[in-house]
Amino acid sequence: MTFTSPLFLVFLIFAVSINYALPQRFRHLFLILCSFVFIGFYNIESLLAVLVFSLFNFFLAQSVKGNRFLFLVGLFVNAGAILLFNYFNTATNGFVFTFSSIHFNLDCFIIALGLSFYSLQNIAFLTEVYYERIKTENSLYNFILYTSFFPKVISGPVMLPAEFFPQINRNSITKTELTIGFQRFLTGLFKKMVIADRLAPAVSSVYDYPTSYSGMTVLAATYLFTIQLYFDFSGYTDMALGIAKMLGYDLKENFDTPLRSTSVSEFWRRWHISLISWFTQYIYYPVVYKLRSFKKTAALVGILFTFFVSGIWHGIGLTFTLWALCHAVYLSFELFTKGIRVKLSERLSGIGYKLISAFIVFNAICFSNIFFRAASAEKAFALIRSVFTSFVPQQWLSGFIAPLAIGGHQADEFNLYISVFLFSVFLLFENRLNKMAKSAHYRIPYIVILLMLIMLFGVFANGARFIYMQF
Amino acid sequence: MLEQLQQVFREVFKDDALIITESTSAKDIKMWDSLTHLELIAAVETAFSIKFTFNEVMMFSNVGEMMALLEKKTKS
Numbered sequence: 051m052t053f054t055s056p057l058f059l060v061f062l063i064f065a066v067s068i069n070y071a072l073p074q075r076f077r078h079l080f081l082i083l084c085s086f087v088f089i090g091f092y093n094i095e096s097l098l099a100v101l102v103f104s105l106f107n108f109f110l111a112q113s114v115k116g117n118r119f120l121f122l123v124g125l126f127v128n129a130g131a132i133l134l135f136n137y138f139n140t141a142t143n144g145f146v147f148t149f150s151s152i153h154f155n156l157d158c159f160i161i162a163l164g165l166s167f168y169s170l171q172n173i174a175f176l177t178e179v180y181y182e183r184i185k186t187e188n189s190l191y192n193f194i195l196y197t198s199f200f201p202k203v204i205s206g207p208v209m210l211p212a213e214f215f216p217q218i219n220r221n222s223i224t225k226t227e228l229t230i231g232f233q234r235f236l237t238g239l240f241k242k243m244v245i246a247d248r249l250a251p252a253v254s255s256v257y258d259y260p261t262s263y264s265g266m267t268v269l270a271a272t273y274l275f276t277i278q279l280y281f282d283f284s285g286y287t288d289m290a291l292g293i294a295k296m297l298g299y300d301l302k303e304n305f306d307t308p309l310r311s312t313s314v315s316e317f318w319r320r321w322h323i324s325l326i327s328w329f330t331q332y333i334y335y336p337v338v339y340k341l342r343s344f345k346k347t348a349a350l351v352g353i354l355f356t357f358f359v360s361g362i363w364h365g366i367g368l369t370f371t372l373w374a375l376c377h378a379v380y381l382s383f384e385l386f387t388k389g390i391r392v393k394l395s396e397r398l399s400g401i402g403y404k405l406i407s408a409f410i411v412f413n414a415i416c417f418s419n420i421f422f423r424a425a426s427a428e429k430a431f432a433l434i435r436s437v438f439t440s441f442v443p444q445q446w447l448s449g450f451i452a453p454l455a456i457g458g459h460q461a462d463e464f465n466l467y468i469s470v471f472l473f474s475v476f477l478l479f480e481n482r483l484n485k486m487a488k489s490a491h492y493r494i495p496y497i498v499i500l501l502m503l504i505m506l507f508g509v510f511a512n513g514a515r516f517i518y519m520q521f
Numbered sequence: 522m523l524e525q526l527q528q529v530f531r532e533v534f535k536d537d538a539l540i541i542t543e544s545t546s547a548k549d550i551k552m553w554d555s556l557t558h559l560e561l562i563a564a565v566e567t568a569f570s571i572k573f574t575f576n577e578v579m580m581f582s583n584v585g586e587m588m589a590l591l592e593k594k595t596k597s
Contacts, residue, residue, distance in 0.1 A: 181575075182576075183576065335559070335575075335579065338559040339559060339575050342562060343563055345563065346560065348560070349556050349557070349559065388552060388557070389535050392551045395551075
């Protein structure tokens with residue numbers, strides 16, 4: 051039951067209407083019930099895991115304040131849970147430990163579904179209570195809702211306790227909020243079904259056969275993958291935020307036009323914001339704080355360690371390690387050249403410096419994403435080699451258009467142009483479109499246009515999976 | 522205290538013309554981000570011969586808050 055499946059839409063209509071009709075004091079109980087149905091629908095093992103780990107963390111938190119031993123036990127168990135959820139495969143042959151890299155659209159993963167996102171919130175909660183930054187939560191119901199709230203349980207956004215608890219049973223739901231939430235949900239549906247799912251087969255057709263195409267085709271597919279990943283994941287986030295809004299909750303924004311970043315460190319402040327702020331707060335800062343007397347070396351060790359953990363979190367395997375290594379190298383480079391770059395930006399004209407930087411950063415991100423997307427390290431290296439050998443395709447139609455358009459017919463080519471046109475408009479005018487969507491005047495027309503675009507150009511694949519569901 | 526702190530900021534961020542006020546935050550200084558934050562903290566600790574706890578480091582949102590804590594620490 052992914053957010054794009056018809057069954058989920060029925061579930062959503064049911065959940066939103068009943069929640070809206072219920073008196074405020076009962077809503078959190080109803081939402082817990084909905085969350086259990088949502089999780090249990092995937093498989094009963096996931097629901098059991100959520101129940102067991104929620105109870106464990108709730109009761110541990112009651113006495114973790116200032117108790118180092120219990121805190122370490124909690125960290126160990128939750129970190130173990132992330133490894134368990136990410137790497138144990140229970141759907142096929144009982145428990146099979148898969149240390150190879152994770153493939154796309156792996157149906158055999160039971161995914162104790164994105165429960166690695168769930169575990170990050172348990173760790174955040176225990177840490178905040180241990181350091182006495184928040185009081186422990188006395189209500190088991192509130193705690194379960196915090197960790198298992200269904201719009202965010204699969205793939206975030208990762209909410210910190212202080213961001214979520216104050217909202218429980220406090221937010222009113224007006225008709226305007228229902229409209230805004232619905233509109234945000236549709237924006238996500240549009241990004242996923244009209245843009246990301248149209249680009250997915252184009253990327254696959256090139257990435258599955260890394261030695262078959264010329265450099266330009268591979269390069270185009272590589273650019274398209276980063277764009278696909280952005281629309282897939284930011285679309286998912288829009289849907290999560292929209293659903294939560296309709297239920298009376300404001301979840302954290304996860305993206306802030308990241309593909310326009312002018313440095314990689316800026317990119318990480320604008321891409322998957324909730325996850326990176328979790329990593330910054332609970333891994334990077336504690337490490338650098340301990341080593342702070344070593345100045346820049348401390349930051350360097352912090353970066354390497356954070357991306358090492360981030361790589362493991364995304365999946366054990368050479369490809370994710372190489373992806374993480376790329377970013378560790380980029381950020382280390384930026385750490386040591388920050389002074390020069392700030393001076394250079396002041397000397398050169400603003401717009402020129404920004405454009406050149408954004409272009410370099412976009413290419414750097416795309417390069418790292420080759421490892422993120424490729425099925426194996428060998429394939430990734432083969433793709434990189436392809437870019438630098440025979441760049442221009444010998445046959446324009448069969449070597450460039452056909453693989454990217456998934457077919458050599460005029461209709462396929464037309465479809466490709468439509469995709470490129472739609473994502474270009476969206477990428478170029480994203481801020482303006484978002485602003486327009488929020489204004490009371492355009493709210494309804496915006497919904498109508500989104501619905502029309504989804505009907506006309508959407509890929510209806512009965513609930514295609516989101517890329518980030520595998521983590 | 523602000524002057525002494527300003528000197529530390531200038532050394533860490535390598536900018537001799539940098540002026541800070543109590544309301545200055547990381548947003549106002551291009552060089553001040555998560556990559557340089559702890560380097561700044563370490564330099565402030567050395568200059569004022571004090572130690573910040575991890576919780577304190579995570580709570581500063583501007584120079585004024587840092588100064589308030591510094592005053593408390595240097596007095597005790």
